[in-house]
Amino acid sequence: MSTSLSGPGSAEQTPGRGPVRSGLPRKSRTARNHAPITATGLLVKVVLLGLVAGIAIWAAFPLVEAKLWVGLAILLATTAGLFYLYLTPRHIPAKYLIPGTLFLIVFQVFPVLYTASTAFTNFGDGHRGDKSDAIVAVQSSSVKQVPGSTQYPLSVATKGDPATGPLVFLITDPKTGAVSVGDAGGLEQLDATEVTVATGGKVTAAEGYTVLNFGQASTRSREITDLVVPTAGGALRSSGLSRAYEGTAIRAYDAGCDCIKDSETGKTWTADEAVGSFVAADGERLAQGWKVDVGLRNFSRVLTDPAISSPFFSTLLWNFAFAIGSTGLTFLLGLGIALALHSPRMRGTNFYRVLLILPYAMPSFAMLLVWRDMFNTDFGLINNLFGFGVDWFGETWSARLAVLLVQLWLGYPYMFLVATGALQAIPRELTEATSVDGASPLQSFRAVTLPLLLVAISPLLIASFAYNFNNFNAIYMTTEGGPYPADNSTVGATDLLITYSYRLAFGAQGAEYGLAAAVSIFIFAIVAVVSAISFSRTRKQEEVYS
Structure with a gap:
């Protein structure tokens, strides 16, 4: 007859199982494997996760505006994954590996993939935007002043450095007195309380903008002359440094033939989706084209041209x-x-x-x-x-x-x-x-x-x-x-x-x-x-x- 002894630190044999230790207080696996979180560590975690959330919210708005739903889904999944990873005590190795992996993707993998994707397009001067951008550019660049064109008092301004910042037009409607700001993206009316208008309608100050004086504007006269602001009836162009006119585009897009027609010469340029340009019957291409996929054409040019x-x-x-x-x-x-x-x-x-x-x-x-x-x-x-x-x-x-x-x-x-x-x-x-x-x-x-x-x-x-x-x-x-x-x-x-x-x-x-x-x-x-x-x-x- 055998006697089983049990007590603190002893083990007893259970049929079908190995020895089971009894009589000892058992700590949870979490308590054994994880050190308590200090106040400093908690503060750092809160700050970093808050930064991640802020970046995610900042990046989400452009994705929603551009309707890039796949990119938005990836952003949300990545953000949710990071919160799950750092708010739970599990997956210790991943807590150290994930940041490095994300930086590798952002700074190494993504640039390489973007470069590779660009190599299969005609992206370059004259082929930067989509087809609608090309149509607007063609029509805007062909604007001419015609008899009866509306004249506007003009001030040239910028949100950046007067010598290098992007230029905008500040114009005053001679009929209503409303002040609008315009750039290559179009016109936008400003609140009357945000602008100061001198006698004659010229804007002398606008909230958030630096109005260029005559000397500053003179040094950038070429840029001012080249700036075209699309409007519903044509486009705005400068006439000197203090006046602007709303001209009429002599080249217009016809959706029926998918072409650009010149009202003065009658010449037509038809859209060629293979090259991303409007091409005339004699082979002439308009300078404003759009970005398209060209397959292996660039690689072929490198090897055969x-x-x-x-x-x-x-x-x-x-x-x-x-x-x-x-x-x-x-x-x-x-x-x-x-x-x-x-x-x-x-x-x-x-x-x-x-x-x-x-x-x-x-x-x-x-x-x-x-x-x-x-x-x-x-x-x-x-x-x-x-x-x-x-x-x-x-x-x-x-x-x-x-x-x-x-x-x-x-x-x-x-x-x-x-x-x-x-x-x-x-x-x-x-x-x-x-x-x-x-x-x-x-x-x-x-x-x-x-x-x-x-x-x-x-x-x-x-x-x-x-x-x-x-x-x-x-x-x-x-x-x-x-x-x-x-x-x-x-x-x-x-x-x-x-x-x-x-x-x-x-x-x-x-x-x-x-x-x-x-x-x-x-x-x-x-x-x-x-x-x-x-x-x-x-x-x-x-x-x-x-």
């Missing part, structure tokens, strides 16, 4: 040469200096290290401008110091050599620091063992030091290559992409793909954001493929020397 593909591929070759040269030369120089200072026989290493990293401590954009002046043909330090007469930025290969030298000076301190840290992590016993075996210093370096060094810094070399492949500042601050051939001002000898796409997007000939986005996708794909291959080889190297 001789005017684009030829400079694209020549720029791509130089882009690889620049990225490899910049990364390789800075690595070799940085490694050489690091090896010299790593020698135990070297004295004053700390002093030398401080001197050598000075280029890395200087603002790169300022140093690039300094180097640009140093390479000046007439008064630059390089030519004057060595007695050269080289037109550094006037010839293709001298300009390319110059930007590589500038990159070498700017980039070697980083490689020097990286190589110094990697060398200090390599045990000296390994190199000493090779010396005991009779290996020369060069053989020891090739057999032991260099392989271990590459294992440590290969990822940084890959990152440096990717950075230099898109090193916009290095080119734009020194050569601005030049020199340019006489027959092509779009792409220069030192242009990288990133500066080439920038010029496509913001060039003087008119912005082509869709085409520039397509070039950016090519850049992204090239860098991604090169990086993936390089990381794969790095992993194999790590397996060999691990």
Whole structure:
């Protein structure tokens, strides 16, 4: 006969179950796993969640106004999820992972997806809005003053800086005395208590607006002349700086033929949905078009259009040469200096290290401008110091050599620091063992030091290559992409793909954001493929020397 003892801290055997501890006070899982919330933590949580709610409400109104219901649903679901996550004691890992994930989506994933979506459109100058915006622009730009056009006293104002802020017209109706404010979006009547009108109907002050004086308006006369304010009967345009007229549009949209008709010449431009423009029978297109999907047309232009593909591929070759040269030369120089200072026989290493990293401590954009002046043909330090007469930025290969030298000076301190840290992590016993075996210093370096060094810094070399492949500042601050051939001002000898796409997007000939986005996708794909291959080889190297 067996006796079962039970008491504090003892366990009893239950048939079909394991031992059950009895007699002890049981704490809830929540109490065991979660520390009590402090007043400071509660305050921080309330402030952050209040900020999230405020941002959500602020973002919801534009989505509702634009009827973007899918975006509104995503916003509401995300906000509700965040409140659930941080108001419950569960999902501790997610509380730390979700903020980083959201920032990754907002600042990395979304820009990439938006760029990719833009690459499949004709978005650019003349193709920014939808079709209704294009129709309004066509009609407004064709407004002319006709006999009997209503004249209005005009004041030019802005809500921003008088020199740069967006302009608006403040006009007074000569019949009713009502004051209205107008911009490219149309007219809106103002409350009479918010404006001050002088004798003759000219507005001298308006609440929330800065009325430009004659001198301020004169400096922006071109913008004032170009500003067109749509109205029900046509559009308002300025006639000097103090008068405006409501003119009549000579070009009007006819929904029956889906075309624009010119009442003076009788010419017709029919809407072409494939290109997002109004096109005449003779092929003429109106400057005001609209944004449409063009499929793979931008990518096809990059690869097949001789005017684009030829400079694209020549720029791509130089882009690889620049990225490899910049990364390789800075690595070799940085490694050489690091090896010299790593020698135990070297004295004053700390002093030398401080001197050598000075280029890395200087603002790169300022140093690039300094180097640009140093390479000046007439008064630059390089030519004057060595007695050269080289037109550094006037010839293709001298300009390319110059930007590589500038990159070498700017980039070697980083490689020097990286190589110094990697060398200090390599045990000296390994190199000493090779010396005991009779290996020369060069053989020891090739057999032991260099392989271990590459294992440590290969990822940084890959990152440096990717950075230099898109090193916009290095080119734009020194050569601005030049020199340019006489027959092509779009792409220069030192242009990288990133500066080439920038010029496509913001060039003087008119912005082509869709085409520039397509070039950016090519850049992204090239860098991604090169990086993936390089990381794969790095992993194999790590397996060999691990």
